[in-house]
Amino acid sequence: MLGLAHLDxxxxxxxxxxxxxxxxPGVRVRVRFSGRLVDGFLLDRIEQSDHPGRLGWLERVVSPESVLDPDLASVCRAVADRYAGTMSDVVRLAIPPRHAxxxxxxxxxxxxAAPTEPDLTGWSVYPAAASFVESMREGHxxxxxxxxxGEDWPTRLAELAAAAAAAGRGSILVVPDxxxxxxxxxxxxxxFGDRCVTLAAGLGPTARYRRWLAVRRGAADVVLGTRSAVFxxxxxxxxxxxWDDGDDSLNEPRAPYPHPREVAVLRSHRQRCALVIGGFARTTEAHALVASGWAHDLVADRPTVRARTARVVALSAEDRRVAGDPLARSARIPGVAFDAARKAIAADLPVLFSVPRRxxxxxxxxxxxxAHARCRACHGPLQLDSADAVSCRWxxxxxxxxxxxxxGGGEVRALTTGARRTAEELGRAFAEVPITTSGGATISAxxxxxxxxxxxxxxAEPRAExxxxxxxxxxxxxxxxRADLRAAEDAVRRWMAVGSLVRAHEDGGTLVIVADAALxxxxxxxxxxxxxxADQELxxxxxxxxxxxxxxxxxxGTARTVSAFVESVELPDGGQMLGPVPLPPGVRPPAGSGEAxxxxxxxxxxxxxxxxGRLLAESLVAAQVRxxxxHETGPIRVQVDPPTIG
Incomplete structure (x- = not known):
């Protein structure tokens, strides 16, 4: 496989x-290309070639195992076209390295044995679920x-996969981490027993390839995994x-940077299979699929939503507890939050404090x-490791x-407070209550x-019994x-993940958001x-x-490489170019730049x-080919629909 655009x-x-x-078709092969041996895949066998020149000979078949079947090859080609990449880069994401x-x-x-019809009682609160499952047996x-x-989403997804298995079809379930x-x-x-396998990077190359082969050979028909499992x-x-397509763990860091949600959309269209994008929150990309009519809603009615949700409290001037406390709107932990925590502890229930910084x-x-405190060696941000130990975060x-x-000042002040300092402060306020921290290298499930x-x-929020x-x-x-297009969307997604861990309001659950209720x-x-x-955001x-x-x-890329590249991109009618603008310090330059x-x-x-969108991708590929x-040199990175813009 050759990773150059003009040889794709x-x-x-x-x-x-x-x-x-x-x-x-689908086996790994070795061929001679431009005088050297390269690895590749045999895509198809044909009787006669359209090439007018002389053909070379296949050097050898590396393995008789067919790993790139026509369906997977078609998906890889579609993903490469969608993200202005090369098929070889997509195949590297889709097929793990060979282990002989x-x-x-x-x-x-x-x-x-394949499961029989599952009990779908848990889906009864979603009115359209029954018709979705019925359509899944016969359509896509x-x-x-x-x-x-508070939904038990792993069980609900297992029931959907069981419904597909009962109809004799396989499933892929992708989660963030x-x-x-x-x-x-x-x-x-x-x-599912041994009909189910998990695919994750933490398995190691041998175990991952063994499980991947089990799927390819038909010994397993339910795949659970992280982002690359979508292939x-x-x-x-x-x-x-x-599941939870807004999680940044699903953002692929390797070219051409395909998002599993978009790969799943392509597979659903090409292989005529059902697709579910789920979560406690909703991304604008997922909502755009519904708004366009390509996908449908699976939502519960409002009485059910209200019955299962905790009571949500925010800082409002109309709230008597806030109006009566002049410091409530400026305090880091206002009295409203302490009241909710004390009430829960008095009822012998756990309390969760979510802090955005570790x-x-x-x-x-x-x-x-x-001014921000900076390290004199690398100009990185300084942090306080304990009460009197200052160090560089970088x-x-x-x-x-x-x-x-x-x-020239010699004193520092805190800009943000981390989880450990928060736990220390809460330990003084609730002296006889045990405190658990979860985050960073120590995460409690x-x-x-x-x-x-x-x-x-x-x-890193653990679930509480x-x-x-x-x-x-x-x-x-x-x-x-945050200076990011998705700042509000990400905040709502994280907050709803926390709120889903809290008891329903009828059982005394309260979610306190230390923010202005008018936002x-x-x-x-x-x-x-x-x-x-999501509709407002869209x-x-x-x-x-x-x-x-x-x-x-x-x-x-560098100013020279970016300028030369965009000059050769032919935008379709209505296309616009924004920039160039310098990327801020700390943003990683393109791979291979060797720059600070x-x-x-x-x-x-x-x-x-x-x-x-397809015309833009084709134009970007054409610019890469040119x-x-x-033989233009210089680092450059091209990303279609990047996850972060601001």
Whole structure:
């Protein structure tokens, strides 16, 4: 496989009689290309070539195992075209590296029988679920599922996969991280037994390839995994599920940067299989599929949503408890939050405090001029590791004698407070209550019920037996004030993940958001209306011309390489170029640049109407072809629909 854009096409070779039997579509091969041996895949066998020149011979078949079947090859080609990449890069994501010894092992047939019709009582609160499952048996419905607060989503997904298996079809269930994968595996293993495999990077190359081969050979038909599992070669694929598609763990860091949600959309269309995109919140990309009519809603009715949701409290001037406390709107932990925590602890229930920063005090400023405190060695941000230990967050160098570069001041003040400092403060306020921290390198999956305080960072919140009696969202400004297009969307997604861990309001559950109740994201939480919030976000994106209302591509590199590249891109009618603008310090330059983090790195954004997304991708590929053909050097990174723009 050749990773150059101008060579991203099939090449014809002759096959001799000795390799005729082994050389079947999908096998790994070695061929001679431009005088050197390269690895590749045999895509198809044809009787006669259209190539007018002389053909070379296939050197050898590396393995008789057919790993790139026509369906998977078609999906890889479609993903490469969608993201202006090369098929070889996509195939590297889709097919794990070969392990010869594992390939020679015999794969046992599954001992577990296919499940019968599952009990779908848990789906009864979603009115359209029954018709979705019925359509899944005979067609390929697409839906965006809005899980209610406290929903046992791993069990619900296992039931959907069981319904597909009962119809004789396979399933792929994709989740963001290992914690979610462990929960999903616990729900699926009793139902599917050895017919179910998990695919994750943490398995190691041997175990991962063994399980991938089991799927390819038909010994397993239910695949659970993280982002690359969306390419799994499941036979007779009937269902693809993407859970929590807004999680940044699903953002692929390798070219051409395909998002599993978009890969699942392509597979659903090409392989005629059902698709479910689920979560407690909703991304604008998922909502755009519903708004266009391509997918349908799977939502519960409002009485059910209200009955399952905790009571949500925010800071409002109309609230007597806030109006009577002049410091409530400026205090980090106002009295409203303490009242909810004390009430839950008095009822012998755990309380969760969500803090957006880990560590002790992760961000410092000069106490005199308020300039950010920077390391004198690498110019990285300084942090407070304990009550009196200052160090650099980037290089780890201690800074015992801080001097501000702006005014010469020697004192620092906290800009943000981390989870450890928060736990220390709460320990003084609730002296006899045990405190658990979760975040960073120490993440707890579960905590026992009973009176306790849990301090966790976003994404590391442990589940509590029976649910939390109260949860408090602190330092919400740190999530809302980010210079990012998705700041509000990400904040709502994280807050709803916390709220889903809290008991329903009828059972005494309370969610306190330390933020102004008039803010749009906070209003969405008070109403517990992720669909309405996503609809508002999408309307704003349409008005401002940002994804997913348009197709946008970012081009990153040095000023010279970016300028030369965009000049050769032919935008379709209605296309626009935004920039160039310098990327801020700390943004990683393109791979292979060899530049410092604060080097001369620029970004240009190209946007076109959504209907012209394919034309933009083709134009970007054509520009890459011209660049390679003319032997232009210099690092550059092209990304279609980048996850971050601001």
């Amino acid at each position: 096409r099939p090449f014809d070779y002759l096959i001799d009689d000795q390799q005729d039997e082994l050389a079947q 010894r594992t390939e020679k092992e015999h794969t046992e047939a599954p001992e577990t 419905p697409r839906a965006v599922w809005q899980a209610t607060s 290992q914690r979610d994968l462990d929960r999903l595996e616990s729900a699926c293993a009793p139902v 799994a070669p499941v036979h007779d694929l009937g269902l693809v599920v993407i 560590g002790y005090i992760p961000s410092l400023a000069c106490a005199r001029c308020r 290089c780890g160098r201690p800074e015992p004698n801080f001097r501000c570069a702006e005014c 579960d905590v026992d019920g009973g009176a306790r305080i849990v301090v966790a960072t976003p994404g 029976g649910g939390y009696g109260a949860a408090v969202l602190l330092d919400t400004w740190a999530q809302l004030d 749009t994201p906070v209003q969405a939480m008070i109403r517990w209306d992720p669909v309405g919030f 309307a704003q994106r349409v008005e401002l011309g940002f994804p997913p209302a348009v197709t946008m591509a970012s081009v990153d 983090l604060d080097g001369d790195v620029e970004r240009v954004l190209l946007r076109v109407p959504r209907r012209d 660049r390679n053909a003319q």
